[in-house]
Amino acid sequence: MTTKPTTGGPSRMTRRLLIVDEVAELLRENPETVRRLARRHEIPGAMNIGTDRRPKWRFDAAAVNQWLDEAIQ
Secondary structure (H helix, E strand, O other): OOOOOOOOOOOOOOOOEEEHHHHHHHHOOOHHHHHHHHHOOOOOOEEEOOOOOOOOEEEEHHHHHHHHHHHOO
C-alpha cells in the first residue's frame, strides 16, 4: 500500500476560512477595521480572493487563532 506524503499542514480542501465579519467578532472590532488591517498585512493568514477594486478578504482560521493566542500570552 502506498501513501501520499503529507506536508504537516492542513490541505487546501480542509482549511477553514473566516470572513471579515467573523474576524471582526473575534477581535471585537468594526469590520472596516479588519479590512484596513488586512490591507496593511497586519493580520496573519489574510488573503484577498477578489480584485484590487473589489477585494474579498478571507482569513485562515488557524493563523488568526494562533495570532490571538500569542497576543494574549
